[in-house]
Amino acid sequence: MRAATPEEIELHAEAGRAAVRAHAPYSRFAVGAAIDVAGGNRPVIGVNVENASYGLTSCAERNALFAAVAAGHTELRTIAVHADAESAPPCGACRQVMAELAPDLVVVYRRSGELVAARLAELLPEPFAL
Numbered sequence: 001m002r003a004a005t006p007e008e009i010e011l012h013a014e015a016g017r018a019a020v021r022a023h024a025p026y027s028r029f030a031v032g033a034a035i036d037v038a039g040g041n042r043p044v045i046g047v048n049v050e051n052a053s054y055g056l057t058s059c060a061e062r063n064a065l066f067a068a069v070a071a072g073h074t075e076l077r078t079i080a081v082h083a084d085a086e087s088a089p090p091c092g093a094c095r096q097v098m099a100e101l102a103p104d105l106v107v108v109y110r111r112s113g114e115l116v117a118a119r120l121a122e123l124l125p126e127p128f129a130l
Contacts, residue, residue: 031088032082033079
């Protein structure tokens, strides 16, 4: 884990701009995600979308990942996750999806108030695999 670079800080800011579009009427915990993709001139974004049936809620990270796949992106480099919290790492389900789609991904998020960058393998050292 290391401090975020200027490019990663900007990607995190993009995730923050996306977070305002989150649909979080139950938790009031808006999350935005932005993914830097190879060949992309703009990051692919996602926001959390809650549902009254909580199990149907979808995280910002997964929504961004799925949007990147749907747009045909195959090289996902960095994902930044933004939430108004001291710490906002991706949840375990999002880490597992990241491991499937982009095992070399760099993840940028707030940890104890500091913006950090970590390789996905640091956050999920033993992903489920077939």
